[in-house]
Amino acid sequence: MxxxxxxxxxxxxxxxxxxxxxxxxxxxxxxxxxxxxxxxxxxxxxxxxxxxxxxxxxxxxxxxxxxxxxxxxxxxxxxxxxxxxxxxxxxxxxxxxxxxxxxxxxxxxxxxxxxxxxxxxxxxxxxxxxxxxHPVTEELRRMRQEFDIRRGLKHNEFFLRYQPIYSIRQHRFVGVEALIRWQHPAHGELTPADFLDVAEDSSLIHDIGAQVIAEACRQTEEWKTLAQVHGREPWYTAINLSARDFIRPELAYDVASALKRHHLPPELLTIELTETVLALEDAEPALEALKHLGVQLAIDDFGTGYSSLAYLNRFPIDTLKLDRQLVSSLGHDPSAEDLARGIALLAGSLGLKTVAEGIETRDQIGLSEELGFDRIQGFYFARPLTADEIPSLLLIEEVDPDHPPTPSGARA
Structure with missing residues (x-):
């Protein structure tokens, strides 16, 4: 032997x-x-x-x-x-x-x-x-939270908040970004940073993603109807999905089903993805299928990675969202302004829209207009709002950036 x-x-x-x-x-x-x-x-x-x-x-x-x-x-x-x-x-x-x-x-x-x-x-x-x-305690924490997430999904504890997106050229709000939240019975309202890492290590991230898609489409259709009744342009809704969702063959089918169920035009739904998704070989079929449906695709946190440029011609991208850290440096860091201006010029040459997120001051709005951004969003206009707070903004025909409106019933 x-x-x-x-x-x-x-x-x-x-x-x-x-x-x-x-x-x-x-x-x-x-x-x-x-x-x-x-x-x-x-x-x-x-x-x-x-x-x-x-x-x-x-x-x-x-x-x-x-x-x-x-x-x-x-x-x-x-x-x-x-x-x-x-x-x-x-x-x-x-x-x-x-x-x-x-x-x-x-x-x-x-x-x-x-x-x-x-x-x-x-x-x-x-x-x-x-x-x-420590590793055992962390493992137990994740096991408990996974069980808690499963229970929360069963009891409809997850919901969406919405942050308005402002069009610089049209001087009005044109859409919202939907942000997942968890109304935990013991810990109150939790943000994605509190639970997504655990959800992404299990199949629960797909359940959360499916709920986000369904609820965003339902709510967007409701607002579209309201806008049409009052003679306003309908808003689009941008949603964020996990990188794991884009390698799931059922993603395009789930999106198509939600759009059909809620009679929502596909151009009113934007799906935001990170550079991580673009680097996944298995994600390309899902992106092509989503684009075939007519859904808009946006690269989130653009300007933080070095390989995003290589994917712009390869994938059917419609919008570039500038990273909030880059936006927060505007007015303080000349190199950040040069980079932002370059991104705006690049997007314009490729026929892509640009959205700057993280706008918190009036000066940043002026810089965004000067640099050529199409749309902006941030706390300057509103923190993420409940669905009930959106209609009061939806019905405003023109928004003065010097005096941003306060949503009806918005939190202080």
Whole structure:
């Protein structure tokens, strides 16, 4: 038998041991505070009761105390391990007779030595476990949040807020960007930064994306009807999808179904994608299919990567959205202005629209107009609004940027 063959069972056993240790640690760390505390108390009580029923410390060595001590070290850390070890020392020492029938007390040196071992083993265990606690704790956090997201989707806790998009040339709002939010029952309103990373590691991101598509189309059709009744131009809605959605064959079908179900013209829906999507070879069929539907495509955060230019002719892009960090540098950094002007000229030569996001001051509006941007959005006009706050802006025929309107019912 070769060395490799003889080593295989050992490697398998090692992997199984690692798996078992990790699984055990995950179960311990994931246990609630109350449950873990009760287990420790029960372990201490049982560890004291066994020697007592056996007749005393001379009848059975009190090693059972190591179980609650090690559990406390893994679950709560060095501090809890020290407390439990000291309590164990008292239970295994002054409170445990050498001979229960004769009521013979233990020698002080004997139980102090045992207590020192309890403390030492508990601290060693706690410090050995610390490096593994963070990844296990993070894993448990993500598992809990994944379960929470699934529950939130089932109970319709996810909803959209909308930030108006202003046309510099038309002097009015022409659309909105839909932004996903989660009305968590315990933590209040959460932004994508609080949950998307977990959703993207599972299939839940597709469920969120499908909900965004359906709700955005439904709401846009409702606003289109309202605009037509009052003789206004309908607004378009821009939505953001995960890179994982663009490698899903069903994406174009889901979009087509939502458009048809809500009788929405495809040109009123814009799908924003990042440069990451453009770098995915599997994303090209989805982009072509979406463009075939008549949906508008926009590159989000343009100006932050170095390879976006290579994709402009390859993919059917309609709009470039300048990154908010680049926009925030306008008026302070000459190189940022040069870059922004270059992007505007490039977009114009390719027949693409430009949207500058992150506009927060009146000076940035003036610079945006000077640099040749088509549209802008940002907190200067409004923070992301609820659907009920949009109609009051939709019915405004012309917007004075010096005096931006306040949506009816908007939050302060």
């Amino acid at each position: 070769s060395r490799f063959e003889s080593a295989q069972p050992l490697a398998g056993n090692t992997r199984y041991s690692d798996y078992l240790a990790r699984t055990t640690l995950r179960a311990w760390v994931g246990m609630s505070f109350v449950s873990a505390t009760l287990i420790i108390l029960a372990g201490l009580l049982l560890s004291w009761l066994i020697p007592y029923l056996a007749g005393g410390a001379d009848s059975i060595v009190p090693h059972f105390y190591y179980v609650p001590i090690l559990f406390a070290a893994a679950r709560f850390g060095p501090g809890a391990a020290l407390v439990v070890a000291l309590v164990a020392g008292v239970l295994a020492g002054p409170l445990t007779y050498v001979d229960v029938a004769a009521a013979t007390a233990q020698e002080t040196e004997r139980w102090l030595t045992r207590t020192a071992f309890f403390v030492g083993i508990g601290q060693l265990m706690a410090w050995l476990v610390i490096p593994a606690l």
